[in-house]
Amino acid sequence: MKLVSLMPVITTYSVLYSNTKLLGKYNKTIPETWDEFLETGSYIVSEEKKANNKISGYNSIFGDSDSSTGSLAEFIYSYRKSVDSPFPNIINEEAVNALEMLKKIKENVASDDEFINGESFIYQNAFSGNALFFKYWAMSDYDKNVFKITHLPGVKKGISASLTGGTNIGVNNYINDDRKKAAAKVIEYMVSKEAQRKYVTTGNGFTMLNELYDGDEEVCSKLDCDFFKNIQVVTKYNSDRTDYISYSEKFRNYAYEFLYGNKTALEVLNKINDITRVYYITLNNEHSNIGLTIFIVNSALLPHLKDI
Numbered sequence: 001m002k003l004v005s006l007m008p009v010i011t012t013y014s015v016l017y018s019n020t021k022l023l024g025k026y027n028k029t030i031p032e033t034w035d036e037f038l039e040t041g042s043y044i045v046s047e048e049k050k051a052n053n054k055i056s057g058y059n060s061i062f063g064d065s066d067s068s069t070g071s072l073a074e075f076i077y078s079y080r081k082s083v084d085s086p087f088p089n090i091i092n093e094e095a096v097n098a099l100e101m102l103k104k105i106k107e108n109v110a111s112d113d114e115f116i117n118g119e120s121f122i123y124q125n126a127f128s129g130n131a132l133f134f135k136y137w138a139m140s141d142y143d144k145n146v147f148k149i150t151h152l153p154g155v156k157k158g159i160s161a162s163l164t165g166g167t168n169i170g171v172n173n174y175i176n177d178d179r180k181k182a183a184a185k186v187i188e189y190m191v192s193k194e195a196q197r198k199y200v201t202t203g204n205g206f207t208m209l210n211e212l213y214d215g216d217e218e219v220c221s222k223l224d225c226d227f228f229k230n231i232q233v234v235t236k237y238n239s240d241r242t243d244y245i246s247y248s249e250k251f252r253n254y255a256y257e258f259l260y261g262n263k264t265a266l267e268v269l270n271k272i273n274d275i276t277r278v279y280y281i282t283l284n285n286e287h288s289n290i291g292l293t294i295f296i297v298n299s300a301l302l303p304h305l306k307d308i
Contacts, residue, residue, distance in 0.1 A: 009190050010205030011166040012137040013231050014074065017147045019132050022048075022055070030150050032157045034078070034101050037133070041109035044132055056125040057109040059134035062252075062259065063116045066236070069248040070163045071135070072255050073237035075102050078154040078161040083232060091266070091273045097155070099258055099265040109133070112260060137165055140203040151231065160232045166205060238276060250275050 018030045026044050031037035045057040061071045073087075079098035080088050088094035106115050109132075114121055125131045129146045138149060151160040169190065171183045189195055196207040201222050212219045213229040241247050254271040257263040 008164075008208050009167050009169050009187075010199055011164055011208045012139070012206050013228070013233070014071075014135055014152065014163040014165070015138045015149045016152045017131075017134050017136060017142070017149055019129065019146055020148050021129070021146055022132050030148065031153050034105070034153045034155060037153045038101070038104055038108060041105070041132060045109055054130075056114055056121060056131040057111075057133065058105060059110070059114055059119075059121045059125060059131055059136075061119050061135070062106075062256075063119070064252075066245070066248050067119070069252045070236045072102075072252060074152070074161045074163050074234055075099075076237075077234040078152060078159060080155075080159065083159055087234070087237065090276060091269050094155070095269055096265045099255065099269065103259055103265075106259065115259070138206060149227075151227070161234045162231045163236070164208070164233055247275060 022044055023030065026047060028040045028044065031040050041057050045055065048055050061067045076095050076098040077087055079094040081094065122134050122136055129143065135152060152162060154160045169187055171180055171187065193209060193212065196209050197212060197216065197219060199205045200207050200212065200219050206228060210229060213225040219225060238244065238247060251272055254268045258265050258268040
C-alpha cells in the first residue's frame with residue numbers, strides 16, 4: 001500500500017517522570033541538568049541500598065529497537081550549546097560529552113539491565129512506584145500522587161530534548177479519486193482544531209497544534225499549556241535516509257560498543273560518522289590529508305608518465 005502523505009493525528013512527547021516521594025525523602029528537587037540528575041540519582045540510589053531498599057534508579061529505552069536509536073539521538077541533542085543550536089556534529093565535543101554522561105548515569109544511577117530492558121522495566125517498576133526516575137511518553141493517566149512529569153534535563157538549565165510519538169494517518173495512493181477525496185475529508189477533520197481539542201480535553205492524546213496551547217481556555221484547563229508549548233522537539237537522527245532501518249541499527253550498535261563495552265566515545269562516534277557521511281576527496285586537510293597527499297603524488301608523477 002502506498003500512502004500519499006502522513007499526518008499526525010494523536011501526538012505524545014518523551015518526558016521525565018520523577019518520584020516526588022523519594023525526592024522529598026532526601027530533600028532533593030527534580031533535576032534540570034544531567035549533572036544534577038547524576039548527583040541526585042546516584043545519592044538516592046546509594047542511600048536506598050544502605051537501607052536495603054531495592055529501587056530502580058533510571059529506566060529509559062536503550063535496547064534493540066529503533067526507539068533506542070531515538071533515545072540516543074535525543075540525549076545527544078540535549079547537549080547542544082543553546083536552545084536554538086542545531087543537532088551537534090556527531091564527532092564534536094558535545095556528542096562525546098553526551099555519551100560519556102549517559103554511561104556515567106548507567107553505571108551510577110541505573111544498570112545495564114535497566115537500560116537494555118528499559119521499556120519492560122518501566123511497566124514493572126515505574127508504575128508500581130518503585131522507580132526514582134524514568135523516561136517515557138507523556139500520558140494523562142499515571143499516578144500523580146507519586147510521579148511528576150517535567151522536560152528531560154539538558155547540559156545546562158533551559159536546554160532539553162524530546163522525541164515525538166503517536167499516531168499518523170495517510171491516504172492510500174491506489175484507491176480511486178472519489179475515495180481519496182472522501183479520505184482527505186476525514187483526515188481534514190481529524191487534524192482540525194475542533195477534533196484536536198477534543199482529543200486533548202478527553203485525555204486521548206496530545207496535539208502538535210501549538211495554537212491550542214496558546215491560551216485556549218478549554219485545553220489549558222486540562223493541561224499545563226506552558227509545559228507542552230515549550231517542549232524542545234528533536235526528530236530521529238537522519239530519519240529521512242532511504243536506508244534508515246539498517247542505518248538506525250548500525251547507529252545504536254556502534255554506540256553500544258561504548259555504552260556497554262570498552263570502546264571510547266570518540267571511537268564509536270567516528271564509526272557512526274563513517275556511515276553518516278558521503279566521502280569525497282578534497283585538498284582541505286581539516287579532517288584528513290589524503291586528498292592533499294594524492295594531489296602531491298600525482299603532480300610529481302604525471303610529468304614522468306608522459307615520457308613513458
